[in-house]
Amino acid sequence: MDEMAQRAAIAALMAEHGESHASMSRLLGRNPAYFQQYMRRGSPRLLPERDRALLARYFGVAEETLGGPAAVGMTPIPRLDVDAAAGPGGLAEGDLRQRPAALDPALLRRLGVRASAASMIRVLGDSMEPLLSDGDEILVDRDRRTPSARAGLFVLRIEETLKVKQLRAIGCDVEIASANPAHGGPRIVPGGAIDVIGRVVWLSRALI
Numbered sequence: 001m002d003e004m005a006q007r008a009a010i011a012a013l014m015a016e017h018g019e020s021h022a023s024m025s026r027l028l029g030r031n032p033a034y035f036q037q038y039m040r041r042g043s044p045r046l047l048p049e050r051d052r053a054l055l056a057r058y059f060g061v062a063e064e065t066l067g068g069p070a071a072v073g074m075t076p077i078p079r080l081d082v083d084a085a086a087g088p089g090g091l092a093e094g095d096l097r098q099r100p101a102a103l104d105p106a107l108l109r110r111l112g113v114r115a116s117a118a119s120m121i122r123v124l125g126d127s128m129e130p131l132l133s134d135g136d137e138i139l140v141d142r143d144r145r146t147p148s149a150r151a152g153l154f155v156l157r158i159e160e161t162l163k164v165k166q167l168r169a170i171g172c173d174v175e176i177a178s179a180n181p182a183h184g185g186p187r188i189v190p191g192g193a194i195d196v197i198g199r200v201v202w203l204s205r206a207l208i
Contacts, residue, residue: 001067003045009066011039013059028054057204060122060137062102074102079120079137103139111201117143119198121155123164127183128153132164137204144199147174153200158193164200 001009014024021036028034028051037043046067047055056063060079063069079101101120108115123136131153132138140155147154147167154167158176166186168175174194177186 003042006046006067007039007042010055013055013061017059024055027058060101060120073105075105075108075115077101077103077115077118077120077139107202111139111141113139113141113201114143117141117198120204121162121164127178127180128164128166129180131166131179132200132203133205135205138164138200139202139204140198141201142198144201145196147196151175151177155197155200157195157197158189162197167196 014020021039022032024035025032030051038047049068052066052068053063056066056068103118105115108118119140119142120137121140123132123134123138126134138153138155145154147169149169151166151168153164155162155164156167156176157163166175166177166179168177169191170188172191173188174191175186175188176194178184
């Protein structure tokens with residue numbers, strides 16, 4: 001991919017996500033003028049590998065989309081374009097879109113997750129801190145939908161919104177809890193009142 005195509009691809013993603021040159025510079029840990037100079041003046045001509053990888057991760061696209069090498073030997077995984085809210089509420093299922101992601105098949109085997117049952121979802125909010133942080137991407141195993149007496153992290157649909165919470169089975173009921181005590185204590189609902197999408201088995205987090 002040449003430099004013009006790379007900038008065009010990034011500009012389209014910025015417009016889709018409502019990002020500015022300044023916010024992109026902050027994301028990359030660069031000086032405030034860095035991204036504007038890259039986009040408008042072509043300096044640098046192409047983004048360094050580190051910056052390209054961070055942008056691909058942030059926007060939820062393959063590095064190949066931004067001019068990086070094609071992933072070899074990776075398993076395609078749907079990345080749902082929706083935030084599982086760790087707080088006030090996410091989007092309804094009808095609003096879902098899918099974008100490509102890829103994971104190492106060895107990782108899926110180690111986790112015991114079938115590729116056809118795997119989805120990546122981005123976390124929104126802080127109610128699951130410190131277990132999950134805003135912006136984390138979580139791998140959800142849709143084969144594991146039944147909470148047990150031992151609490152686990154699950155994505156669920158309740159009241160037409162997606163949430164990520166700790167679930168624990170109590171007889172025919174389910175306890176729903178946030179990890180962050182600032183978001184209130186647990187509540188117990190009938191098992192039939194929620195639709196469990198799958199269990200969270202892995203997370204991806206940018207350490208920047």
